[in-house]
Amino acid sequence: MKARFLLSGVALLAVMALTVVAAEIDLTDVKCVMNPKAPAKAEKSVDYKGGEVFFCCDNCPKAFAKKIEGKDKLVMAKANQQLVATEQAKQAKCPFTGGPLKTELTVNGAKIQFCCNNCKGKAEKLEGDEQLTKLFGEEAWEKAEFEVADAKK
Structure with a gap:
């Protein structure tokens, strides 16, 4: 009986800790990485x-893990974009040139x-998945020197 009570208490604390961390991240208008029509929860x-990526249901994280394991460039770019949109990732340089940030x-x-403005214009001309992969894909992520603040600290 004591073990069950203790286990329940630990589980409750874990849920509360997750809720506190997630509460700091504004998910208003943030969509699921795997299902872009559904809101992230x-x-x-x-x-x-080092951050958290949010999904709409229990199935999406499983599908995400498989895509990440397979190095799916679009899914990785969408996850990176969500880290930026939720302000978990901070950018240091231009994703095209590695130059200082101005616009x-x-x-x-x-x-x-x-x-x-030339790089900004180049980005504005891109559309859809190509825009995501060129701006938030792994190559751009490294060139822009994005850094994720550990949300769990």
């Missing part, structure tokens, strides 16, 4: 690059910065 998340653009709720 705070209680449906997985760790990714910005909002893409799917994520503010991304550029070194000049």
Whole structure:
């Protein structure tokens, strides 16, 4: 009986801790990485690059894990974009040139910065999945020197 009570208490504390961490992240207008028509939910998340990526249901994190394991470039870009949109990731340089930041653009709720209006214009001409992969894909992520603040600290 004591073990069950203790286990229940630990589980409750874990849920409360998750709720506190997720409460700090504004999920207004944030969509599921795997189902972009569905809103992301705070209680449906997985760790990714030191932050949290949010989903709409219990099935999406499983599908996400498989795509990440397979190095799916689009899914990785969508996850990176969500880290930026939820302000867990901070950018240091331009995703195209690696230059200093001077101008910005909002893409799917994520503010991304550029070194000049030429790079911003290049980004504005891109559309859909190509825009996501060029701005938030792994190559751009490294060049822009994104850093994720550990949400669990």
